[in-house]
Amino acid sequence: MNSGYSGSYGKVRVNMVDFLPQDFYFKALEMSTLDEITQALSGTSYKEDIDALSPSYSNPELLEMAINRHLLKKNRLALATPPPMAIELMKAYFSKWDIENIKSVISSKLLDYKLKENETFLMSFRDIPLGLFSGNLTHEDFVNIMSLGTVREIFNYLAKFGYGTYLLQFIGDQDGSGAVSPLFSALDDYYYSRLFAQMKFVNGDEGPLFRYFAGEIDRRNIMLSLKARVLDIKFDIVKSDIISGGFIPVDKYREFFDSASVDEMGGKIKPFYDLEEPLEAYRANDSLNSFDTYLKKINYRKYMPVLRTQAMSLGSIFSFIFTAEKERENLRAIVMGKAYSLRNERIREIMTVG
Structure with a gap:
């Protein structure tokens, strides 16, 4: 405080x-x-x-x-x-x-x-x-x-x-x-x-705030990877677009890109984020929006209770x-x-x- x-x-x-x-x-x-x-x-x-x-x-x-x-x-x-x-x-x-x-x-x-x-x-x-x-x-x-x-x-x-x-x-x-x-x-x-x-x-x-933003970087990079997978864009083309600072090491994204489908990529991301819920929605409607919303939700729900209790602080x-x-x-x-x-x-x- x-x-x-x-x-x-x-x-x-x-x-x-x-x-x-x-x-x-x-x-x-x-x-x-x-x-x-x-x-x-x-x-x-x-x-x-x-x-x-x-x-x-x-x-x-x-x-x-x-x-x-x-x-x-x-x-x-x-x-x-x-x-x-x-x-x-x-x-x-x-x-x-x-x-x-x-x-x-x-x-x-x-x-x-x-x-x-x-x-x-x-x-x-x-x-x-x-x-x-x-x-x-x-x-x-x-x-x-x-x-x-x-x-x-x-x-x-x-x-x-x-x-x-x-x-x-x-x-x-x-x-x-x-x-x-x-x-x-x-x-x-x-x-x-x-x-x-x-x-x-x-x-x-500011530790919880730092981790919140790291989660936002992961969301950005994951969404970029999923969109590239759908469009069949290779890793070497987008690797410079992946930014550092998240919980997922940048070099892990090369492994994610070595996937034949969105489902397979979601499985490789699971050690960091369990994407089964948005994967179910994707299978039903072919829209990636559910992944973005899901990642926003879990980041918000994980850190907001902590930030709210930090009275008289950042x-x-x-x-x-x-x-x-x-x-x-x-x-x-x-x-x-x-x-x-x-x-x-x-x-x-x-x-x-x-």
């Missing part, structure tokens, strides 16, 4: 009561229309978000925007709470939103499609929110980035934030018109390297952040599932309740 976190802990503790109860998601699943869900959310802490956006948007965009806006407020609260020794770590964590948006902008340049923005979100050409402006780059920064002509120019602009200098080494003498996979993997590697580096300078009680702040993110994921799964007329059983498969 660190008294430097006392103010932070008090703020997040008070705001924990705003989170939706678990049974809200299951009740929302049984609702027939998005308007019913909107009405139900208007009786919660989402009321202000819905009221602010309803003059300009209708469903499903209204709910999508309100859910994202609500998370943005939670993120700002969390970023305003940590003591000085944790500020750089918090910035490193929230840079994931920058990276998500940078990936979208790079893709738009290479695929020649337009993006738009408003004060809170990066938008697709269909006015669908893509990413939050919730990192270290501002709305103005993304306006400037989107106005640039090439990927190299984007990297040069990003150099002052650290991303660009790191990424320039991956495009060599080209103008950035090649494959995006190495660039995106480089961004992920930069993100986790910076995150782990900042954790070394905090308080000494863990207490991150438990607040992770709870807010899981709430967003579950609500978005329901909203988009209803918007696309998915069966409730299918929506449950992509929810991370718990």
Whole structure:
């Protein structure tokens, strides 16, 4: 327990009561229309978000925007709470939103499609929110980035934030018109390297948080491996995309790739993660989404109880952040599932309740 976190802990503790109860998601699943869900959310802490956006948007965009806006407020609260020794770590964590948006902008340049923005979100050409402006780059920064002509120019602009200098080494003498996979993997590697580096300078009680992020790296690498198996992509092609820092040693992935099927790969991963539950879902629907959801769930359930009990610590702040993110994921799964007329059983498969 660190008294430097006392103010932070008090703020997040008070705001924990705003989170939706678990049974809200299951009740929302049984609702027939998005308007019913909107009405139900208007009786919660989402009321202000819905009221602010309803003059300009209708469903499903209204709910999508309100859910994202609500998370943005939670993120700002969390970023305003940590003591000085944790500020750089918090910035490193929230840079994931920058990276998500940078990936979208790079893709738009290479695929020649337009993006738009408003004060809170990066938008697709269909006015669908893509990413939050919730990192270290501002709305103005993304306006400037989107106005640039090439990927190299984007990297040069990003150099002052650290991303660009790191990424320039991956495009060599080209103008950035090649494959995006190495660039995106480089961004992920930069993100986790910076995150782990900042954790070394905090308080000494960040062990559970370190292990949580190691589990997230495993999830990323496992999903990359499963997708490659389905597409019959060889290990040598994607080996540079596998990043270190997880519980599974990087050299183990070569063994995983020596599999004739997703089932066989799942069996080889079993010493680290028992994937029988998502394998059953995959056999039924040929979708890899169940693996991603399952790995999110087990990581969340393993470390969240520990983080929640770390009163007046970094863990207490991150438990607040992770709870807010899981709430967003579950609500978005329901909203988009209803918007696309998915069966409730299918929506449950992509929810991370718990």
